[in-house]
Amino acid sequence: MLKLHGAPMSNYYNMVKVALLEKRLPFEEVLQPPPQDAPYLVKSPMGKIPTLETERGYITETHAILEYLEDAYPVPSFRPADPFARAKVRELTQSTELYIELVARRGLGVLFGRPGADDVKAGIKADLEKGIKAMNRLTKFGPWVAGQDLSYADFVLYYTLALGVVSAKANADIDLVAELGAGAWMTRMAARDSVKTADAAAAAFRRQKAANR
DSSP states (O other), X not given: OEEEEEOTTOHHHHHHHHHHHHTTOOEEEEEOOOOOSHHHXXXXXXXXXXXXXXTTEEEESHHHHHHHHHHHOOSSOSSOSSHHHHHHHHHHHHHHIIIIIHHHHTTGGGGGTOOOOHHHHHXXXXXXXXXXXXXXXXXXXXXXXXXXXXXXXXXXXXXHHHHHHHHHHHHHOOOHHHHTTOHHHHHHHHTSHHHHHHHHHHHHHHHHHHHTO
């Protein structure tokens, strides 16, 4: 059985978890933070989560895991068969990470009561504004992010926004969902059983962590 190592505090973990749920694959969750001890580094060279354990070994990096799931378990598929359409999904996922996720992540200290310096906020604002324009040229929302069919680009964008909206608002006074025109799409995503399951588990994990402090 597949095993997903990590914790639902990670939006990357939840991207993979939703993909597994959407594919209706049996899997076990091995809940743990990203440790840096030697045994875990054998599984994940950078000590990151998530890590997917398969019968042949371990896979890290979310995009690699999502591609593996598509190759190994192609039904149902969340990647177009047409080479050009497939490349556009990959383009969307990479653009989401580079121009929204990694930019917003620079300001996530606000979640822990650590506001960013003014120059950091200015950089986040400038880079997000540029990234939003790029994403608006790429996204379809017709009704899904890449067009008519649900793809793993939807999983990546949804969980990018799950954390990114907080940083964008606090550091740059930007409403990411509104600027991306993603409100109706977010509602559709949140209504999916897979997302409900992942979001409920993430909320329960946060409550447990808060209670243990």
